[in-house]
Amino acid sequence: MYIRRDIFQAIADPTRRAIITLIAFQTMTPNAIAEHFDITRQAVSKHLRILTECELVKQQSEGREIYYQLQINKMKEIDKWLDQFRKIWETRYSQLDTLLANIKDKKKK
Template identity: 45%
Template sequence: MRRDVFQAIADPTRREIINMVAQQSLSLNAVAGNFNISRPAISKHIKILTECGLIVIKQQGRERYCEAKLQKLDEVSDWVEQCKIFWTAKLDALDKFLAKETAKTNKKLPVKKTKRK
């Protein structure tokens, strides 16, 4: 199955793994040691992250180390930026519409005169 970066960041454990290995290269055992879940579960998360291209595994002697490759997160950033542009335009248009409607309503309301003492 081909996975994408959005699937990878959908899970909080995978997001935490990304944060950890973005700081420094960590062995698989070091990554697993930071969670209260089984080693096979961590391995599954690592596999998904490698399939998405967010981390690579490098062999150093007997240990396997995870290294972050965060360029793939540019896809997420680009998508978020597109959403931001779209919704900013929609909300600006709504704001203008509501301002016009409020102005119309204010013109129609009778002005109450108060008695002066």
């Protein structure tokens, strides 16, 4: 067993996914984020630490407040990983298209 702190582990937790969605459009402070959940601010802080560690989120201090911002580019890593499968499902679809075309063709004859 080893310490994993990658983006896939980060998005595994539903609360973390909700936080990501929440701050996707505007930066937010831990307190503001915590208001949306039934967990303590400290728990939110721990989630934000994990998100920060895998660079999904960036801090921005403003006085005693810390605004957290989603690093949307990091999300593309998931998209990139999906690419290998996207190729497959597109192929399968085109095969289905061919199959359907053949059936159509046979009916005509």
